[in-house]
Amino acid sequence: MGDMEAQNATFHQSQEPEVPAIFKKANRIITLKFEDVVYKIKTQKGGFLSTRRSSKTEERVILKGVTGVVSPGEMLAMLGPSGSGKTTLLTALGGRLGGHLGGTITYNGQPFSNPMKRNTGFVTQDDVLYPHLTVIETLVFTALLRLPNSLTREEKIMHAEAVITQLGLSRCKNSIIGGPLLRGVSGGERKRVSIGQEMLINPSLLFLDEPTSGLDSTTAQRIVSTLWELAEGGRTVVMTIHQPSSRLYYMFHKVLLLSEGNSLYFGKGAGAMDYFSTIGYAPSVAMNPSDFLLDLANGVYSDDREEDRVAVKQALISAYKSNLSDKLKEELNEMSNQLSDGTGHKQFDRWCTTWGQQFSVLLQRGLKERKHESFSGIKISQVLVVAILSGLLWWQSNAHLQDQIGLLFFYSGFWGFFPLFQAIFTFPQERMMLTKERSSGMYRLSSYFMARTVGDLPMELVLPTIFVIITYWMAGFKSTAGNFIETLLVLLLSVMVTQGMGLAIGALVMNLKSATTLGSVLVLTFLLASGYYVQHVPAFIAWIKYISVSHYTYKLLLESQFKSSDTYRCGTNTTCLVGEFPAVKIVGLDQTAVSIVALFLMLIGYRLIAYVALMRIGVPR
Structure with a gap:
């Protein structure tokens, strides 16, 4: 018996843990008011077979004049079926919704601001x-x-x-x-x-979108209990929730019931059943209040006929406007005169931490997260297999000029594709994380971008270095340290440029399928125009080589191995100048500085394009 009591005590203790001292009281109190909130979106009208000319844009109203107020120490639950506008309203209240948003949303009588963002938590x-x-x-x-x-x-x-x-x-x-x-x-x-x-x-103001979704009843109870305790500390808590249990329902101080963007009820959670009973909608049997409210929001009361559902919804909307709407607006007007913003006496910096701190933390986090992916066995094996195979195919090819030129072009081709497609996936995969963290004002975009770029360098530079070390000596290139280092540096510069191009494509398109298609087309175009495959390019399309990473890389790789005065065996007891070899002559072994400057300009330019494209992601207002 004693063991059973001990187990029960342990269970209740785990259900309702004591709140640590740092969370017992809110930093400041915030009253959230929203009046006549309307949100509209434009959708394309027309089916799969409709043409662009015949399809029309129609305006769809998601929120239709929703009003309410949540005071410090209160927890508001927004109920409603899927598509009722719960998440849209929550996003609008959290200051994260742009577009055609109408109505008034205030926090202690003031609009959303950076100081308010610093006091707001948002759980997606x-x-x-x-x-x-x-x-x-x-x-x-x-x-x-x-x-x-x-x-x-x-x-x-x-x-x-x-x-x-x-x-x-x-x-x-x-x-x-x-x-x-x-x-x-x-x-x-x-x-x-x-x-x-x-x-x-x-946070003084906490928003949560479906915090109990997919959880068992015990875990859901624990989470809502924690949120209730946070509200008791003077916080304002707003959440959307889908069909909570009855014991969860009675923990909500206020409830907002939505149906197709319309308010059907706003008030105390415990008073909802009484309200609907007074207007003629009472459950025939004892049931979970949230189940009954959701049935009403779906228009289900007596039977399942569609025409009756529409009538029920319209009757509930009319009842809300007659019985609750005016009283609620009067309450809001009375509160407006009493509210004062609490931010005036305290100035907030734009950011919690310095640029250097953000860069350092983001770099550490990025290295910890991506080390498993960057140095995965598959990628390392892929590079090693290609390197060894290339070394065997071009084994000691120093007696054959055309073969060595072919290997140098393969360098530019393989390391034009490989880093590009690694980089294309970077920002599309991190879009949700970047949106979430930028919306909360966690860090500057510049610190994130630099940390991400620097963090990727080990992966981007180590593997091509290993590749060159293996293939260079197996293929029999010039064995001097100067030639080897020059070849390696050219390839590493090319890799960083190609990585930048991949980052730019991914940031601009933000769709993996479209980005990879665009990347493939660009790389193949640059390879074809680099001067190896086609030596007599028509003048009207020859300009492509001037924007081709492969062209400049191929040219610099040739210059790292050959000089115009070098000779090669072109016949029996006959030698010719390397500079006159057709495949070399068309590219040329001069203007080294121009090629280096062009690659550095691309190195900076592609990253600037990626950075500007990422500026679209973040806070909508």
């Missing part, structure tokens, strides 16, 4: 996390980026540890997050890590 429905980082690494890196410099590094790490304790993640703190193809923590633990990232800043 999909858990956007790095799969190879552990739980503790994920939260520590977030703490180092999002917490202000008024805290020391040790204090930031203590905050991460406190969040882990609060969310019950101590057992899995050293486990990797995992992903679709990588075994890691469970779905519930992953969701708690996402919530923990926002709790780190001790």
